[in-house]
Amino acid sequence: MALQWLILTYVVAAEAAVALLLTLPYPKLLKNRLVSLISLILQPALFIVPFAGFQLLDIYWKNEHRLMCTSEICTAAERDRYEKSGLLSMQYSYPCGAIFLGVFKAQRNIILCATACLLYWCIHRICKYNKEIQSLEEVEKRYKDQ
Numbered sequence: 001m002a003l004q005w006l007i008l009t010y011v012v013a014a015e016a017a018v019a020l021l022l023t024l025p026y027p028k029l030l031k032n033r034l035v036s037l038i039s040l041i042l043q044p045a046l047f048i049v050p051f052a053g054f055q056l057l058d059i060y061w062k063n064e065h066r067l068m069c070t071s072e073i074c075t076a077a078e079r080d081r082y083e084k085s086g087l088l089s090m091q092y093s094y095p096c097g098a099i100f101l102g103v104f105k106a107q108r109n110i111i112l113c114a115t116a117c118l119l120y121w122c123i124h125r126i127c128k129y130n131k132e133i134q135s136l137e138e139v140e141k142r143y144k145d146q
Helices: 003-023 028-042 044-064 076-085 095-145
Strands: none
Touching: 003 028, 003 044, 003 095, 028 044, 028 095, 044 095
16 A cells, blocks of 8 residues: 555655756756656656545545544454554554554645645646747747847
């Protein structure tokens, strides 16, 4: 279950690096080629949005079906239900501590999913703005030449 979070972490790190590359000042020719290259990569990279959305739904479902103890000590049936939900491997000696760790882990993963979507959107908008600037510069150049 941790593989998808590892993949999402690497994707967020790559998106952050790309966003940083796009915002650094470069010569015009290099900037235009970099924006063109990243624009070509953006469409196949759109998979991250539904992937992050699915992970958010998975967190929501696991949160709704997490361990709810009726007393201070959980029964065997409650522990079995919790283990089958897959939220966190249960530590029998500290059931309340395991619940809190699962909640914090879920909050971290929600932030990771939101960051993945936000960074994708930022990269998309930066590329779009750069293309608009490039086209406006071409129009301005044509008007100056006339």
